[in-house]
Amino acid sequence: MQRFGLWLDGRWHETDRWLEVHSPYDGSLVGMVSAGNAQVVQQAVEAAQRAMAHPLPPYQRAEILARAAHLVEQRREDFARTIALEAGKPIKTARIEVARAVSTLTFASIEARTLTGDVVPMSGAAAGAGKFAFTVREPIGVVGAITPFNFPLNLVCHKVAPAIAAGCAVVLKPASATPITALKLAEVLMEADLPRGWLNVIPGSGGEVGNALVEHPDVPLISFTGSAEVGWGIRARVPHKKVLLELGNSSPLIVFEDADLETAAQAVATHGFSHAGQSCISVQRVLVHEPVAETFERMVAEKVAQLAVGDPLDEKTHVGPLITTTDRDRVKAWIDEAVSAGARLLVGGEVEGTLLQPTVLADVTPEMKVFCREVFGPVVGITRFKSIDEAVDLANATEYGLQAGVFTASIHNAFEMAKRLRFGGVLINEAPTYRTDQMPYGGVKASGNTREGPHYAVREMTVEKLVILNGVNL
Numbered sequence: 001m002q003r004f005g006l007w008l009d010g011r012w013h014e015t016d017r018w019l020e021v022h023s024p025y026d027g028s029l030v031g032m033v034s035a036g037n038a039q040v041v042q043q044a045v046e047a048a049q050r051a052m053a054h055p056l057p058p059y060q061r062a063e064i065l066a067r068a069a070h071l072v073e074q075r076r077e078d079f080a081r082t083i084a085l086e087a088g089k090p091i092k093t094a095r096i097e098v099a100r101a102v103s104t105l106t107f108a109s110i111e112a113r114t115l116t117g118d119v120v121p122m123s124g125a126a127a128g129a130g131k132f133a134f135t136v137r138e139p140i141g142v143v144g145a146i147t148p149f150n151f152p153l154n155l156v157c158h159k160v161a162p163a164i165a166a167g168c169a170v171v172l173k174p175a176s177a178t179p180i181t182a183l184k185l186a187e188v189l190m191e192a193d194l195p196r197g198w199l200n201v202i203p204g205s206g207g208e209v210g211n212a213l214v215e216h217p218d219v220p221l222i223s224f225t226g227s228a229e230v231g232w233g234i235r236a237r238v239p240h241k242k243v244l245l246e247l248g249n250s251s252p253l254i255v256f257e258d259a260d261l262e263t264a265a266q267a268v269a270t271h272g273f274s275h276a277g278q279s280c281i282s283v284q285r286v287l288v289h290e291p292v293a294e295t296f297e298r299m300v301a302e303k304v305a306q307l308a309v310g311d312p313l314d315e316k317t318h319v320g321p322l323i324t325t326t327d328r329d330r331v332k333a334w335i336d337e338a339v340s341a342g343a344r345l346l347v348g349g350e351v352e353g354t355l356l357q358p359t360v361l362a363d364v365t366p367e368m369k370v371f372c373r374e375v376f377g378p379v380v381g382i383t384r385f386k387s388i389d390e391a392v393d394l395a396n397a398t399e400y401g402l403q404a405g406v407f408t409a410s411i412h413n414a415f416e417m418a419k420r421l422r423f424g425g426v427l428i429n430e431a432p433t434y435r436t437d438q439m440p441y442g443g444v445k446a447s448g449n450t451r452e453g454p455h456y457a458v459r460e461m462t463v464e465k466l467v468i469l470n471g472v473n474l
């Protein structure tokens, strides 16, 4: 059992309120962490402001982030185990998350070294003749970061690392289910010589700690990853702030008759069920061309039936538990509802303890919840299409728009889909679940309003200041 205070102004603080962190797999107590409140958020913002009063030069920010990357790499097994314990993520998938966090920190370090403004071509207009102008990127101010349970390390890094690279101090509220990983990251950044106040980690409920951060007048930017409902609610509450949103999805994977069916079926089996489907870009809706539908359904069902389900700490496990039994029951109810409405259950559908067996449904229709809502569970629904127009309409028939995957051998289909799918990313011959940490990642429609990846996040977290020199003829 691990015990952590909250991380405030470069020190551990114990409060009189404690959050219990339980394993989603067997309910055992993983750890206890001190919880904050609005008053602690106030102290954290003040500490962050004091830190920013002594700006860190970019080369120092870069060195700190590079050292942190190295330290996470050195502790990769401890981080992976912690993620497996508190998030219920299978250990082999947790190791991938840790490797990605190292990459995120490394790319942020590069951004710190290279971040620059632009020279403005003033003399391109007659009125600009004799003037020289450039922009510099200044830190926006204290960043308020709020993160979800499903990537407790890498998604925290996607906020903290670009903020440090941009010269912004951070107050982070991690998900209540998974605060230990974030507190361990604070330890790493302290060892990497991040001065006090630059990172404050305040666990506590979204309604109290999250809300206090959102509404704090001295926090000009909120960077939020989580559900659409909470994210857009925050956006509406503070219209005068910059609110960066990375939200949910209902990812389609579209399979044309000319596709490599083996690769596509493997992509569904792997990426529909990893971390029990609890990824914002998990494969949820499989749209398959009518002529190959029967064969493809059989291939997917066979592969999914072989997935190892069980203890996240077991090296063999591919699919672990949902984060709570409430979520398990919700997803089970959506499966049953779809079956009652005419969907065919190809595999799975049963609950065993905290686990929901990986489930594949066929003949899924757009009005079923497993199609039109974000399932966030180990369920893939297959729907057949007859033409490219129908495939586009079905894929776009969702309020969400994060990433979509298309499998086809036809360059025409590939470009047509890339043009017509309303998603932040369209991946050809790849699952919608693919992400590397330097790429621009984010959604349209209800899925969000920004792009993460250190290069992009750093720009969101800085403001451009224009400087004009008169009487200069360069």
Ligand code: NAP
Pocket: 146, 147, 148, 149, 150, 151, 155, 173, 174, 175, 176, 177, 204, 205, 206, 207, 209, 210, 211, 214, 225, 226, 227, 228, 230, 231, 234, 246, 247, 248, 249, 279, 280, 281, 374, 376, 402, 442, 447, 448
């Ligand atoms: P969530 O319930 O929306 O919670 C996300 C964070 O918001 C948690 O830290 C939560 O705190 C906090 N929160 C809740 N209510 C709040 C409020 N009123 N004010 C301020 N903060 C509040 O999401 P989740 O269940 O942790 O994560 C799953 C969702 O995240 C899915 O929809 C998934 O698609 C999305 N997601 C998106 C991305 C992306 O990059 N687009 C990546 C990963 C996940 P508590 O934990 O204390 O409730």
